[in-house]
Amino acid sequence: MTTMSDVAAAAGVSVMTVSNVLNDRPKVGPDTRLRVLEAVDRLGYEVNLTAKRLRSGRTDTIGLVVPRFDHPYFGELAAKLAVALAATGRHLSVEQSNASPEGELEALSQARIATYDAVLLSVVGLHYDDVDRLRTTKPVVLLGEQEMPPRFDHLQLDNETGACAATRHLIDGGSRRLLMTGGGDEGFPSMSTMRTVGFERALREAGLQGAVLPLIRYEPTDARAAVAERLRQDPTIDGIFAITDQVAVGVLAGVRDAGLRVPDDVQVVGFDNLAFGEHIDPGLTTIDPNHDWVVERVIDLIDRRIAGEQLAPQHLTSPARLVPRGSTRS
Amino acid sequence: MTTMSDVAAAAGVSVMTVSNVLNDRPKVGPDTRLRVLEAVDRLGYEVNLTAKRLRSGRTDTIGLVVPRFDHPYFGELAAKLAVALAATGRHLSVEQSNASPEGELEALSQARIATYDAVLLSVVGLHYDDVDRLRTTKPVVLLGEQEMPPRFDHLQLDNETGACAATRHLIDGGSRRLLMTGGGDEGFPSMSTMRTVGFERALREAGLQGAVLPLIRYEPTDARAAVAERLRQDPTIDGIFAITDQVAVGVLAGVRDAGLRVPDDVQVVGFDNLAFGEHIDPGLTTIDPNHDWVVERVIDLIDRRIAGEQLAPQHLTSPARLVPRGSTRS
């Protein structure tokens, strides 16, 4: 390991001057700078980021904690976040909170959060109390559809409006016997509760009744089995709002299993606009979560928090937009 | 920020004793331990990981550098890696190498690599020379199908055998006019070259001729357009080996666009066994990359490297397995 003082010795200057050169601080003579850069190059020196972080207190790295790496929703969000942060010279580092059963909350420990300048925390699967227990010196922004302690900044989608738009789209396309797969009122403002409220509002406005099919897990396999069985019991269902695109994939399969066609017999709408929805057959009509908006707001927010700006906890709602494709008729 | 010496003062012991307690080192009296833990609890102390890392030289964190967060292949691999590492008390941190156009290789700098105990580097999209330029003190394991400097440990799939098995499966299912989408001999042992070799070997063994349709990008959109056009030119094609599952999604759409059915008119096989392939219609026959095997080998390898074991660079090949689903007939 070559250190800064090796470079200083080689260039015949002090450590401080090396530091000044490498950090582009003003007041360094042009010839001194050159001598230093030459020595850096010759020795192949690179800064020790850990030492730099300890001394300066900054890391130029933002943490994103997601429940699972293999959920495409977070992959798509993370990719956009990383690009936006890179544009301002910072890095995104992604960790998985669900990696171990016992240490589920370890990624959320003050100790780990403190290794970043700020942390974006996807709260899917976390409980209110777990999050409420967080005591942290660094800014934390919550992302997700759960109800969470109001003292945190929190960004979420416009679940109700999105679900309502999705349901209206089914109705506009001619569906009259609607089912929501993965819905249900959980008794508090969860993703499921809010999307169910939107579903039911659209029904009410159209003077229709609908059914809600709850799911324990929002997995294609579970949705597929549940939908196929439901359609066999009630073959009159002609429109399904799936609570997520992952669920919608299962719904499409379940409709096929029941011997019905999409969109002719049953229209299907999802929620999240995952990339694959554009390419499957039929294309999946869905609600776009507006990741670009989320990225823009979240970066603005952490910048202000990192700068130490005092402002009340922000609770922001991302507008949602319908993306019509082949799984619906209108 | 409360530090270790705050705790030491509160417990009436030295900093070293606090450190010994918190790291479960032996030789600490039971009552001392209790007093320390009480003080830790009362003050809400948590260790400063940056300081710990600087002093100890360990980070208990493994880095995984992927080209893009939104490619499901890496998400699925990362999820399994994270679980396996968590089982031994370590963390996985994922970074994206392609985040900024100019600083494409910054995630690969010695400085950033040194912030981990070891780095797993997905070489998709990286050039031989870029990787060859890496000078690093920490173990680096290369993952991926490119040819890379042999001084690095390197894990890859058995591309040739996998492609050969996929192609044989098409032939077994009755296809005689085969097309490989996304193939081509790039003149060096790349993923494309090796899978194409496997494709052609299977053809040769069956006494058949086939065609190769190169793609610039392995994206569904590109594959869809290319395949649709090719099928219009040559409607006798009755079996397609897609170089990846992502490409296969586009192939399935392209076959539909050309007015043909899968698998009745055209059988389709992919490569990667991405999760969505199980749930789309038809289910995607594919080659499983054996992530479990990769995870097991890669962890064994970094453990030995971190322990300082001297061994020649390892070049390991993961066995690949056919997963038959509805997109093929046999």
Place this chain on the structure above:
DNA sequence: GTGAAAGCGCTAACAC
């Protein structure tokens, strides 16, 4: 413009 001194919070090594 440049450099010397101090110290970020922790742990390795050793003394007692």
Place this chain on the structure above:
DNA sequence: GTGTTAGCGCTTTCAC
């Protein structure tokens, strides 16, 4: 068992 000393590699502060 517990404490003392030293120092990981860097940046902050301040003197010149």
